[in-house]
């Protein structure tokens with residue numbers, strides 16, 4: 143029923159859609175290059191020197207080392223935080239008296255920007271990995287606990303009644319009904335928290351430690367205005383952040399949690 | 408009974424926390440870490456030197472300027488990209504590349520462009536909030552149930568009116584959630600930006616108190632102020648979410 | 661055969677809507693699903709027609725094509741002599757209660773389509789239709805403060821307020837309890853008799869179709885064709901225990917392949 147003409151035009155359209163991102167990307171790079179050519183005395187280097195900067199970092203072995211250092215801190219701080227936060231959040235949402243006892247505490251600490259803890263974390267942990275991990279822990283723990291708690295409190299009571307109806311034990315009810323029911327909301331909170339953790343590690347590394355991508359940026363600027371390395375660091379931060387975000391969005395695509403996002407009310 | 412418990416428990420926890428903090432400071436005989444009494448004295452000291460109000464005001468002004476600029480750009484852009492898949496396909500790559508760059512990584516460039524001062528901090532806050540706003544708005548527009556759009560078109564509304572009377576209000580509840588999250592991030596970033604790029608504001612207060620003479624009483628006082636202002640900003644956003652015309656998006660009946 | 665049956669019926673009314681050889685297929689290649697096959701029908705001005713068929717057979721798809729929300733793969737839809745190219749305010753679609761705008765009050769919803777009129781005229785129409793559907797006192801209420809039946813009436817009032825020629829209703833009373841549903845049917849008939857709109861009403865409820873329609877078009881399962889046309893020649897108000905009513909009901913049950921005994 144579809145004519146060959148229609149098919150070719152559709153073929154071209156899908157091609158164009160596929161190519162559009164790369165075209166804009168190329169345009170962006172060209173604009174960057176043009177801006178640099180037009181302002182020759184600017185401190186900001188063009189795309190080519192930045193690429194050379196990345197190569198230089200890789201040759202010196204710093205690239206791998208810094209990326210690893212940043213990822214190491216984020217991984218520990220974040221994993222520790224969610225390993226504690228999800229069970230705590232489930233408990234707080236499930237048991238009313240737990241909530242009365244601890245929720246106000248969380249509410250007191252939550253609005254204090256994790257970066258405001260920098261001086262104290264340095265005081266407690268010294269300059270080094272532990273201080274940064276502590277900051278990342280703080281940044282991801284509180285949002286995940288609160289989101290989990292709210293998700294449990296807003297759960298559709300029909301699901302719970304249904305579970306009780308089948309005589310599930312309390313532990314079974316939590317594991318087989320409650321947890322899957324709140325999983326979609328927890329995953330969204332986890333993604334947002336990972337984004338914030340990635341933001342915090344950069345800040346922490348600018349101030350509290352001597353390695354990692356955040357340090358790279360500050361150090362490249364302070365030690366000799368190496369703006370090619372500054373931009374290289376920014377691009378690396380962006381790329382890794384993008385990969386983390388894509389990985390978390392993959393989680394949201396899992397069939398067992400998809401229902402939570404369809405027809406969001 | 409329940410009511411009474413939930414009213415009183417925050418105060419109870421706060422009192423217990425203060426007592427535990429005080430006891431810990433007394434027992435460990437720490438010289439450096441301040442107790443609640445010293446922090447209170449520190450706050451008085453700041454207020455006496457007229458720094459308190461000034462610092463709070465500076466931080467708030469920077470956040471408002473950067474955040475409002477981000478809303479002014481991000482909201483219309485998000486509405487447009489959410490409505491048009493072609494525009495979204497074209498503009499997506501730059502957004503996706505810039506978005507995950509931690510706003511603090513822009514500090515060196517911000518200082519080149521704006522110098523050391525409020526301009527750089529405002530720019531960082533703008534960057535920190537504009538991407539979450541754009542992305543949340545796009546998501547919100549895309550998840551509008553098609554029934555609403557169809558009903559709007561059915562009555563023959565011109566497209567500007569369709570946007571104003573259907574698309575925007577239908578997406579608003581989800582957009583507001585995005586705006587609240589973005590404000591939280593903006594508040595987080597202003598603290599970091601002030602630690603590095605300027606010499607006033609609450610972030611500056613914290614880092615300066617530490618560097619200039621290990622005044623940890625002022626550090627903790629600064630943290631408290633950051634927390635209090637953060638709570639106020641958040642509760643304003645939540646208040647907006649309870650307005651009748653957007654409440655439907657949040658109640659699960 | 662079915663097409664002949666439809667065309668054989670020559671209405672005394674002038675034709676308002678004409679559909680010829682409509683086909684709709686979703687998906688492509690292997691996964692293609694032929695939903696509507698060769699649908700042909702005519703509806704006269706002021707007629708009340710029910711489309712009856714089992715869930716998932718393609719009733720909503722057909723109604724969406726008629727409303728201009730969906731382009732058919734082939735075939736044409738002509739209303740008042742002009743082909744349908746898109747949605748039009750002279751033909752309003754009522755989507756269950758889900759179509760009510762939750763961010764607007766009852767007044768706001770009912771006045772939604774009246775933006776071309778003067779303020780006074782808008783107020784007058786809103787007042788009239790709020791009363792017509794029995795919602796006076798709830799003008800300032802938001803939809804989440806209303807019951808399902810009230811929301812449904814808001815949507816019907818919103819459609820009527822723009823004075824359309826044709827109403828498309830897609831299982832409008834499906835989500836209501838059976839008592840409210842009966843009341844709503846009576847209300848709809850009352851309004852229809854008063855305003856004489858052309859109505860296309862989709863339902864999977866056999867009784868509902870016989871109680872409401874002048875004509876019932878019985879659709880088959882996928883790919884949907886019009887299997888049979890049943891004229892309901894009983895005057896309103898209809899006695900649902902009369903011999904004739906029950907005969908018609910039996911005919912349709914038989915057509916669908918069900919014995920009407922449980």
Ligand SMILES: Nc1ncnc2c1ncn2[C@@H]1O[C@H](COP(=O)(O)OP(=O)(O)O)[C@@H](O)[C@H]1O
Nearest residue numbers: 686687695713714715716717718719720721722
């Ligand atoms: N947009 C679509 N894409 C693919 N399949 C669809 C789409 N819309 C409806 N269908 C399929 O077409 C069939 C008829 O749907 P519908 O018209 O909604 O049925 P009804 O209203 O009679 O219950 C169903 O099997 C449904 O799965």
Ligand SMILES: [Mg+2]
Nearest residue numbers: 719720830831
């Ligand atoms: Mg249907």
